[in-house]
Amino acid sequence: MSQFWEALFSQTAGAIKPSPIREMLHLIRQPGMISFAGGMPDPAIFPVEQFNEASSILRSSGRDVLQYGTTEGYGPLKEFLATWTAPRMGRVLKAEELLITSGSTQVVDLLNWALVDRGDVILVEEPSFMGSTLNMHNHGARFETLDCDGEGMIVEALPAKIEALRARGETIKYIYTITNFHNPLGCTLSLQRRRALLDVAYRYGVPILEDDPYGYVRFDGDHLPTLFSLDDRGMVLYAASFSKILAPGTRIGWCAGPAELIRKMTVFKQGVDVCTSVVAQALVYEYCRLGHLDAFLPKIIAHYTKKRNAMEEAFRRHLPLDEVRWVTPQGGFFYWLETPNIAATDLFDASIEKKVAFVPGHTFYVGQGGIHNGRFCFTFASSEEIDEGASRLGQAMRERLS
Incomplete structure (x- = not known):
């Protein structure tokens, strides 16, 4: 039956690409996993x-x-x-x-x-x-x-x-x-x-x-x-x-x-x-x-400012600072880390073993690149999870460097 449909797929369907982040959701949803991967807002701040x-x-x-x-x-x-x-x-x-x-x-x-x-x-x-x-x-x-x-x-x-x-x-x-x-x-x-x-x-x-x-x-x-x-x-x-x-x-x-x-x-x-x-x-x-948009937006911004600050402090506390670089974002959801001496796919595998997830950088390139980069979302995890996740990430980095 699968061969029947394969023969009917259009040229567009044959060339279509899935989202790498959507494809890795089964990893992110493992019990005990701290996720810096998906670019998701924090449901705790939703104005229900x-x-x-x-x-x-x-x-x-x-x-x-x-x-x-x-x-x-x-x-x-x-x-x-x-x-x-x-x-x-x-x-x-x-x-x-x-x-x-x-x-x-x-x-x-x-x-x-x-x-x-x-x-x-x-x-x-x-x-x-x-x-x-x-x-x-x-x-x-x-x-x-x-x-x-x-x-x-x-x-x-x-x-x-x-x-x-x-x-x-x-x-x-x-x-x-x-x-x-x-x-x-x-x-x-x-x-x-x-x-x-x-x-x-x-x-x-x-x-x-x-x-x-x-x-x-x-x-x-x-x-x-x-x-x-x-x-x-x-x-x-x-x-x-x-x-x-x-x-x-x-x-x-x-x-x-x-x-x-x-x-x-x-x-x-x-x-x-x-x-x-x-x-x-x-x-x-x-x-x-x-009036809820105007009233609630400052609360969202304050909430995510604390999350950004928590990730900044956790990275500085736990990561080998001589081996990693980043630009502190003035807003939004993401950090982009560069690890010149560690391949992002290797770091990803080691991090998953320690139950912390991020998105390797190459997935954001239409060509070649990002092999020493990763995207880390700070909005979804709690401040405690951010600190623990950064600690696990730092351990994984040091293991790869040694």
């Missing part, structure tokens, strides 16, 4: 009571929200977002510039449907979020990569990349960047590089997908202007999500961009899922309307 209060909208408007909705999104939620996001977007958005999606990862999928033909090139940071790059790969895209440092994408390398690709006759569709508290790197694109990136986009006519799922979860310093707010030529599509500022189970994301692009993505969404769950959108809207 406040979200339950928002369910009152089902009593008052149930006949509307239980019906099919418009593909563009639930009107009241779009109106709220148009105003609420204005400080980061630089202005109040128009309805036709906004699309509600089933999580921010769907923004990448819809953009790829709208722009990408098989063989087209997407310029991506390396390493980068595998959920996005897997989707790009599954749409038939090819990649040209850009290195990063502590200030994000090294933008000065971009013009030469674009010119070389075009000299070979390649078609470049867009630049993908995670500007704030990068997944997996934890770094933030500097203001100087944000302006330089837009200059490159204008000069070469290559648009930008600005992925910003962590942007509101800043611990230190001031918010930097989004690329979208700096853009005056309609070259940026901005993507964000409620997953990190409310709860991932809502599966509500959104994007903002030029009306003609949003319209084309909306038409593709009609064939993908008709509309994002109206019930979920209505619950999120009511939660926001009641």
Whole structure:
């Protein structure tokens, strides 16, 4: 029977790649395992009571929200977002510039449907979020990569990349960047590089997908202007999500961009899922309307600041500091560790034996790389688990070094 279906699979199905993190969940769920692997929020901070209060909208408007909705999104939620996001977007958005999606990862999928033909090139940071790059790969895209440092994408390398690709006759569709508290790197694109990136986009006519799922979860310093707010030529599509500022189970994301692009993505969404769950959108809207988003977001930020600080202190306490390097994230969910003298896959195997999990760095590369790196999420584990996990990790490192 399996051979029957194998013979019917499409070329796309034959080339599709699974998520390495999803594939390793059976390891993470072992009894006693301390997980720094999955990029999951802490359920202890979920605003359960406040979200339950928002369910009152089902009593008052149930006949509307239980019906099919418009593909563009639930009107009241779009109106709220148009105003609420204005400080980061630089202005109040128009309805036709906004699309509600089933999580921010769907923004990448819809953009790829709208722009990408098989063989087209997407310029991506390396390493980068595998959920996005897997989707790009599954749409038939090819990649040209850009290195990063502590200030994000090294933008000065971009013009030469674009010119070389075009000299070979390649078609470049867009630049993908995670500007704030990068997944997996934890770094933030500097203001100087944000302006330089837009200059490159204008000069070469290559648009930008600005992925910003962590942007509101800043611990230190001031918010930097989004690329979208700096853009005056309609070259940026901005993507964000409620997953990190409310709860991932809502599966509500959104994007903002030029009306003609949003319209084309909306038409593709009609064939993908008709509309994002109206019930979920209505619950999120009511939660926001009641003031819970603004009231609860500072609590989420304070909670994760403590977690970040706990991991920073635990790493400094337990790891062999001469053998490991990292950039302290100013927000978001992740540390990216470099162990120049230890292979990440070896460290992963040793760590799993000690019941602590992380994601080896090579899984975030579309090419070769990350063999001495790993991503560590600090938001899910408790502070006590963070300290114990770092202790076990330090033991595993010392054993490998000896």
